[in-house]
Amino acid sequence: MDFDKADHESPYLSFLAAEFQKRGTKLRRTLSNKTKVHRMLREITVGGTHIGLPQQYNVLTSPNQITSESLGERAALKFAHGWSARGVMLLERTGAERYFDHFSLREWSLQEIREKQQETTASFPKKKPAWIIEEMLHGPQPGTIPFDYKFYMFQGQIGLVSQIDRNSSPLRNAFFDGNLNPLVEEQDFRLSSKIQPAAPLVPRSAVMLSRWAVELSQMTDAPFVRVDLYDTENGPYFGEFTFSSGAEHRRTIKFSRKMLNTFDHMFVNAEKMLNSDAVDLPESWSTLLQSTDSEALASQPLLSVTEYERLAHYLYNQGELGGFRLAEAQEALADHGADAAVNQYVSEAHRSAARWVKADRKSPPxxxxxxxxxxxxxxxxxxxxxxxxxxxxxxxxx
CATH class of the missing domain: 1.10.287 (Helix Hairpins)
Incomplete structure (x- = not known):
């Protein structure tokens, strides 16, 4: 299996490289600003619902402003202009001026937190220092940190979904194609030693996570954007827009040439759509979502948090029966008003994840x-x- 291409061979990789060096347009720079984009997203609805936005408690301009009062009992501390989770701390108070960081699994004093954040600024010398303190989210997946689902979007078309689990170190990564089929390591993608492979876990809010990814990608003027979302106990929450995916640019993740050919094809189609040219799109999960009434999607019933947690935990720990039970539970939602075609798609995605786990369990380590x-x-x-x-x-x- 051939992996990777040179940047100049791929319109998709060429775009990533260019955006990595310098953000292409004013709109992309605005959408990349974590504070400004929240203001924009408060005005947008899909099916009468808003995307979840972590409540921002404070915006600071110096590490010295990080205090026990500003952090409270539990909070997410983020360097406002960072990427690849640099400068992110998920802090929970353990004592006087002491916090446990669920991200690094270390306990820090308040002064140590300030010093760590000061070190972060050295990685971004051209950025004006700023930190955001916001609420810490909770997800129905295994672990304290909710899974991050990164949607690789080509103007409304889902090319890939990257599932990130930061509850372990190195982090764990699984992938789905644009139709929610799990991808296979050393067939579709290759990971560096800095990343562990993970079992694919179809998110509880798969329908609206996907629909929001479609909607948000069409806000941009770019043929590609990665829309990072969280699957929380309260539904989809926004993470960030990323126009220059560092993992692919730095090759810590490599995709097969077949996958890259797919991305390139979707990239070219997205350019045509931005130019208002007609594009004949094949039937897919993306086209099904866009052809279904958005209010019907927003009112789609969900598995209870308790049921999803129980079955997802079993599946994620190499028990394929959990995935098959998730599929059955999803199918049962048809009796509670779920759209038949959409619900069947998600049910089959759970079943595919179960088959992936079964096959992986029997393969060599x-x-x-x-x-x-x-x-x-x-x-x-x-x-x-x-x-x-x-x-x-x-x-x-x-």
Whole structure:
């Protein structure tokens, strides 16, 4: 399987590289500002509902302004102009001027927090220092930190969904294609050693997360934007717009050439749409969402938080039965007013995630897979031995 392309070979990668160096337009710069974009999003509705926005308690201009009073009992502290979670702390008070950071799993004194944030500014010397203190969100997935679902958007068309779990270190990452089918490591994508693979977990709010990603991407003047959203206990919450995805630009994540060809095709189509040219789009999850009444989508019934948590936790810990039970529970929502076509799509996504977990559980561990690949590469005559070892391992796992 061939992975990656040179930037000049790919319209999508070329765009990322250009935006990484300098944000292309005034609108993109505004949408990238975490404070300004919140003001804009308060005016937008989909199906009569607003996207969730973390309540911002304070905006600070110096680390010295970080105090026990400004942080309160629990808060998310974010460097306003950072990316890749740099400068993010999820703080919970443990004592006088002491906080546990759920992000780094360390306890810090107030002075240490200030020093860490001062160090963050050195990574962004051209940015005017600013920090946002906002509410800490809760999700129905395993762990304290809600999963981050990053939608790779091409003017209303979902190309990819990246599922980020920051409850472990290194972080865990899974991927879905634009139709919510789980992708396969070393077939569709390749991760660096800084990232762990994860089981795919279809979000509880999959319908409105996806619909909001469609809506928000069409606010932009860009053929590509990554819309980062959170699946919380209270539904979809906005994270940020990202026009220059650092993971792909720095190649900590590499996609197969087949996936990149898909992105390039969608990128070119998005450019045509921005120019008001007609584009013939295939039927997909994105087109289904846009052809369904937005109020019907917004009123779509959801699994209870308790039921989703229980089954999702089982699936995420390599128990495919949890995914099959999620699919059954999702299907049962048809009796409570769920749109039949939309609900069936989500049910099948849960079922696909379960099949992925079942297949992954029976495959060799990641380290063994890499060792076998190296054997095949370095010693072609040993390929037969490697295949036999693989088959023996699978028999033992059955």
């Amino acid at each position: 990641r380290g063994l897979r890499e060792a076998l690949q190296q054997v095949r590469k370095d010693h072609p005559p040993a390929q037969v031995i490697a295949r036999k070892a693989h088959r023996t391992f699978r028999r033992l796992m059955q």
